[in-house]
Amino acid sequence: MRLAIMIMVAGLCPAGAQEIKLPPSVERLADKAEESVSVTLDSNMLRLLARFDDGSDADTRKVLSGVQSIFVRSFQFAFDGEYQAADVAAVRTQFQAAPWARIVGVRSKGIDGDVDVFFKDGGNGKLGGIVIISAEPRELTIVSITGSIEPRQLADLGGHFHIPRLEMLADSRRRDDK
Numbered sequence: 001m002r003l004a005i006m007i008m009v010a011g012l013c014p015a016g017a018q019e020i021k022l023p024p025s026v027e028r029l030a031d032k033a034e035e036s037v038s039v040t041l042d043s044n045m046l047r048l049l050a051r052f053d054d055g056s057d058a059d060t061r062k063v064l065s066g067v068q069s070i071f072v073r074s075f076q077f078a079f080d081g082e083y084q085a086a087d088v089a090a091v092r093t094q095f096q097a098a099p100w101a102r103i104v105g106v107r108s109k110g111i112d113g114d115v116d117v118f119f120k121d122g123g124n125g126k127l128g129g130i131v132i133i134s135a136e137p138r139e140l141t142i143v144s145i146t147g148s149i150e151p152r153q154l155a156d157l158g159g160h161f162h163i164p165r166l167e168m169l170a171d172s173r174r175r176d177d178k
Contacts, residue, residue: 020144039072068147
């Protein structure tokens with residue numbers, strides 16, 4: 001019976017929508033963190049959430065229509081060194097080969113931390129996914145969005161579902177709209 005339920009649930013989830021696999025050590029960071037955020041939304045849940053929208057944010061609804069999944073893990077720690085660099089490297093390596101491409105890579109020897117942004121080419125001038133990994137001494141955030149997304153629409157997702165605002169994209173979009 002349990003096996004049948006698991007097969008049904010797996011059938012309801014879009015195949016391959018969540019393309020990120022976290023090492024168990026990263027999933028266990030919530031136990032060490034002062035604050036942790038976990039968001040996992042598949043296409044069924046995103047459609048359900050869109051029904052609750054009062055129509056105030058049409059841009060976000062339009063973006064979400066092509067999104068298959070949103071995955072966020074964010075951990076804030078009281079002390080430096082609560083997570084291992086090897087754990088973050090294990091996540092990064094998943095996006096080192098085609099169809100993924102790293103478009104931003106920031107490494108800091110100071111206290112600012114590291115940031116990586118990976119895009120997946122979805123064809124027809126659209127993205128098939130985006131992964132953002134921000135590793136600071138006391139904070140680790142991993143965001144994965146899969147689905148068909150126009151690059152100009154990325155800024156509309158910022159600030160929703162604990163996805164960081166993408167101010168650089170939002171500013172360039174405002175200039176383009178003028």
